[in-house]
Amino acid sequence: MDPALRFRVPAVALAAAVVMGGVLTGSGSAYSANTAVAVEDPPPSIVEDFAYPQAAQILAQYTVKLISGDGGILFVDCATPPVGDIGLISVYTTAPIGADGLGRLCFKVTKASGHIELEVPAVYEIRGDGRKTGTGHKTTAIVRTDAGQLPPVTVDPSGSTQVGVGTSGPPATLLQLVVTP
Amino acid sequence: MDRRQRRRFGGRGMALLAALGVWLAALATGDGALAVTGGSAPADASYGYVVKVNVGGNRGCTGVKLAEQLVATSKECFQAGSTAPVNGPPTLASTVTTRPDQGSAVQTVAVDHLFVRDDRNLVVAHLAGRLLGLRGDAPVASAAPAAGQTLRVLGFGRTATEWVPDLPHTGQFSVQDVSATGIGLAPAAADGAVCKGDAGGPVIRENGDGTANLVAVVSTSWQGGCFDATGTRRDATATRVDGLAEWVNQFKEIVLTGVVQAGTESGCLVMTVGADTYNLVGGDAAVVKAGATVHVTGYRAPVATGTCTQGTRFKITSADTVLTLFGTVQKGLENCLTLTSGDVTYHLFGGDRSVVKVGARLTITGYTSTADFSLCGQGPNLNVLTAAAPKAVSLRAHANTKYVTADNAGASALVANRTAIGVWETFDEIDLGGGNIALQAHANNNYVTADNAGANPLIANRGAIGPWETFLLVPNADGSVSLKAGANGKYVSADNAGASPLIANRTAIGVWEEFDLINS
Numbered sequence: 191m192d193p194a195l196r197f198r199v200p201a202v203a204l205a206a207a208v209v210m211g212g213v214l215t216g217s218g219s220a221y222s223a224n225t226a227v228a229v230e231d232p233p234p235s236i237v238e239d240f241a242y243p244q245a246a247q248i249l250a251q252y253t254v255k256l257i258s259g260d261g262g263i264l265f266v267d268c269a270t271p272p273v274g275d276i277g278l279i280s281v282y283t284t285a286p287i288g289a290d291g292l293g294r295l296c297f298k299v300t301k302a303s304g305h306i307e308l309e310v311p312a313v314y315e316i317r318g319d320g321r322k323t324g325t326g327h328k329t330t331a332i333v334r335t336d337a338g339q340l341p342p343v344t345v346d347p348s349g350s351t352q353v354g355v356g357t358s359g360p361p362a363t364l365l366q367l368v369v370t371p
Numbered sequence: 372m373d374r375r376q377r378r379r380f381g382g383r384g385m386a387l388l389a390a391l392g393v394w395l396a397a398l399a400t401g402d403g404a405l406a407v408t409g410g411s412a413p414a415d416a417s418y419g420y421v422v423k424v425n426v427g428g429n430r431g432c433t434g435v436k437l438a439e440q441l442v443a444t445s446k447e448c449f450q451a452g453s454t455a456p457v458n459g460p461p462t463l464a465s466t467v468t469t470r471p472d473q474g475s476a477v478q479t480v481a482v483d484h485l486f487v488r489d490d491r492n493l494v495v496a497h498l499a500g501r502l503l504g505l506r507g508d509a510p511v512a513s514a515a516p517a518a519g520q521t522l523r524v525l526g527f528g529r530t531a532t533e534w535v536p537d538l539p540h541t542g543q544f545s546v547q548d549v550s551a552t553g554i555g556l557a558p559a560a561a562d563g564a565v566c567k568g569d570a571g572g573p574v575i576r577e578n579g580d581g582t583a584n585l586v587a588v589v590s591t592s593w594q595g596g597c598f599d600a601t602g603t604r605r606d607a608t609a610t611r612v613d614g615l616a617e618w619v620n621q622f623k624e625i626v627l628t629g630v631v632q633a634g635t636e637s638g639c640l641v642m643t644v645g646a647d648t649y650n651l652v653g654g655d656a657a658v659v660k661a662g663a664t665v666h667v668t669g670y671r672a673p674v675a676t677g678t679c680t681q682g683t684r685f686k687i688t689s690a691d692t693v694l695t696l697f698g699t700v701q702k703g704l705e706n707c708l709t710l711t712s713g714d715v716t717y718h719l720f721g722g723d724r725s726v727v728k729v730g731a732r733l734t735i736t737g738y739t740s741t742a743d744f745s746l747c748g749q750g751p752n753l754n755v756l757t758a759a760a761p762k763a764v765s766l767r768a769h770a771n772t773k774y775v776t777a778d779n780a781g782a783s784a785l786v787a788n789r790t791a792i793g794v795w796e797t798f799d800e801i802d803l804g805g806g807n808i809a810l811q812a813h814a815n816n817n818y819v820t821a822d823n824a825g826a827n828p829l830i831a832n833r834g835a836i837g838p839w840e841t842f843l844l845v846p847n848a849d850g851s852v853s854l855k856a857g858a859n860g861k862y863v864s865a866d867n868a869g870a871s872p873l874i875a876n877r878t879a880i881g882v883w884e885e886f887d888l889i890n891s
Binding site for chain 2: 232233234235236237238239240243244258260261262264301
C-alpha cells in the first residue's frame with residue numbers, strides 16, 4: 191500500500207464526518223485523537239498526482255465525473271463571464287447532468303495548453319471558447335463509443351462541433367479535452 | 372516549538388467549506404494567486420533555479436538546479452507503483468521544465484539518468500540537455516541546519532486556490548528538529564504550508580551577503596490550508612542535502628583524455644586516468660574503440676546492475692579522437708595560429724599561448740572541433756590539449772655502455788662508440804603520439820631513418836618524418852628502452868656488441884637492443 195495513502199484515508203474520512211455532521215465545534219477532540227497517532231507518523235506525500243481536485247464533491251453535486259488534468263482546463267460554473275473574446279468551452283450531453291441538470295458543462299482554459307480527463311456520457315456537441323470567428327483555443331476532444339475509441343475530434347474554436355448522436359452516429363462518451371497553443 | 376503547541380483547533384470544517392468556496396470562486400474568476408506557502412505573489416524571478424519536475428505525465432514535483440545538467444528533487448517523485456527508483460535511466464519518461472519568466476522560452480529537458488540516494492528521500496536527476504540562463508543559484512550548503520533557524524521553501528505546488536501553478540511560490544519556515552538525514556519544518560506565517568507538487572522543492576538558507584545555500588529538499592507535509600486538502604496541520608518534513616556537495620559533484624560533467632582499452636568482460640571498454648578507472652558507455656563507436664586515444668566528455672553514471680564490473684561507469688556525451696601532430700606553428704590567415712601536418716592545415720584553438728606561438732616546433736595533441744569559429748576560417752579547428760617542444764636526449768647502448776653518435780656530423784651511420792655526450796650524440800626526441808617517436812640529430816638537423824626499409828643501418832639524413840623515420844619507444848623493465856622501427860617492425864640493435872652501426876633487424880629484445888634514454 192502506498193504509504194501516503196495510509197494517512198490520507200483517515201484524514202478524508204474524518205473531515206467528511208465532521209462536515210456531514212455539521213458540528214464544527216466538535217472537531218477539537220477528533221483532531222486530538224487523530225494527531226495522537228500522527229505524531230509518530232510522517233506527513234503524507236506531496237507529490238502532485240494530477241487527480242482532479244474535489245472530484246468527489248463535483249460528482250456528487252453536478253453528476254460530472256472528472257478524473258485528472260494538468261490545471262490548464264478547469265470545470266467551471268457556466269455563468270463564469272468571458273474574458274474578451276474568450277468564453278468557455280461548452281459540452282452538451284443528453285444526460286441530465288451539470289449545474290442545472292440540463293446537460294451543459296462548461297470548461298475554462300487557464301493556460302496556453304492543457305488537458306482534462308473525464309467521463310461524460312451521451313455528448314452530442316462541443317462548443318469552442320472563441321466568441322467570434324478567429325478566436326478561441328485550439329481544442330481536440332477524445333470520445334469513445336461502444337465500438338471503441340474514435341479518432342480525435344477537432345473542435346471548431348469559435349463554433350459548434352457535433353459528436354456522437356449529434357452526427358447521427360452512435361452515442362459518444364467524452365474522455366478527454368486537449369488544448370494546444 | 373512543540374508540535375502540540377502549533378496545532379490550530381478552530382475552523383477545521385470552516386476551512387474545508389472555505390476551500391470549496393474559494394475553488395468555485397477561483398473557477399468563476401480564474402484568479403488563483405493567493406499562495407499557500409506564504410505571501411500572496413509567486414516567488415521572485417530571481418529564484419530561477421527552481422524547476423518543475425514531471426514523471427510519467429502523472430507525478431508532479433519541484434526540483435532545484437545544481438548544475439546545468441543536474442537537478443535535485445524528491446526520490447518519491449520517481450516512484451513507479453511499488454518500485455522505488457534505482458541508479459540508471461528513469462523507468463518513466465521524465466522531464467524538467469523551467470519557469471516561464473527567465474528571459475527566454477520555457478525549457479523542457481528530459482531526465483536521462485537518476486542518481487539515487489539510498490539513505491534519504493533524495494535523487495539527483497541528470498538531464499539530457501542543459502538548463503541555460505536561469506537566474507540565481509543555491510549551492511549545496513556545508514553548514515548543517517539547526518532548530519530555530521528560518522529557511523525559505525520554494526515550490527511549484529498547489530496554493531490555497533490554485534491546482535497547478537506555472538510559477539513557484541515561496542514562504543519562510545522555521546526548523547523544528549534536525550535528524551541525520553531530515554528536518555522538520557513549521558511555517559513562519561499563519562498561511563504558510565507545503566502542498567502537493569512541492570515535493571523536492573528547495574529549502575534554502577539566505578545569507579546576509581545575498582547568496583543562498585541549499586539545505587534540504589521538501590519531502591512530506593500535512594498540507595493544512597492547501598487547495599483541496601482537508602487537514603489543518605501545516606508542519607512538513609524535508610530531506611537534508613547539506614554536506615552532500617561532494618556526492619553531487621561526482622555527477623557533474625567531466626572530461627577524460629586517455630587510451631581506450633578492452634575490458635575484462637566482452638563488450639566493455641575501460642579507460643584509466645591517473646588512479647581512476649572508468650567503464651566507458653555510449654559515444655560514437657567509431658571514435659570510442661579499444662586502442663584509440665580519445666577525449667571524452669560525460670558523467671559518472673552508476674547503474675544498479677551492469678555487466679561491466681571494471682571501474683566507474685562513465686556515460687559519454689561527446690567523444691573525439693585525439694590527434695598527435697608535430698610541426699611548426701605558423702601565423703595563418705586572420706592572424707590565427709596554424710599547424711600543418713601531412714596535407715592538413717589545422718587552426719589551433721586554445722592551449723598555452725606562451726608555448727603555442729608562431730615559430731615554435733611542437734608536438735601538439737588535440738581533437739578536431741566542428742564548431743564554427745568565424746574569425747579563423749582556415750582549416751579544421753584543433754582544440755589543443757597538450758603542446759610540448761621536443762626534448763634533447765642521448766642514447767647509451769647497453770651493449771657496450773657507449774653513447775650513440777651521428778658519426779661524421781651525420782654523414783655516417785649511427786654507431787654506439789662514444790664515451791661522452793657532444794652535439795653529435797644529441798638528438799631531439801619528437802613525440803609522434805601512441806608511443807612513437809622520431810629522432811632528429813643535432814649533428815645535422817636531419818631525421819634518423821631506418822634506411823632502405825630497415826635493411827641498411829640507421830642514419831640521420833632525412834628532412835621529413837615518414838614510416839622509416841618513426842620508431843616505437845618500448846619501455847623495458849629495467850628502465851631502459853628499445854626502439855622498434857616503423858620501417859620493418861624490428862628492434863634496433865647495437866650490432867656486434869656495438870662495434871657495428873645501429874640496425875633494425877632483431878625480432879626480440881636482448882642486451883644489444885637496450886638503450887638508456889638520457890635527457891640532455
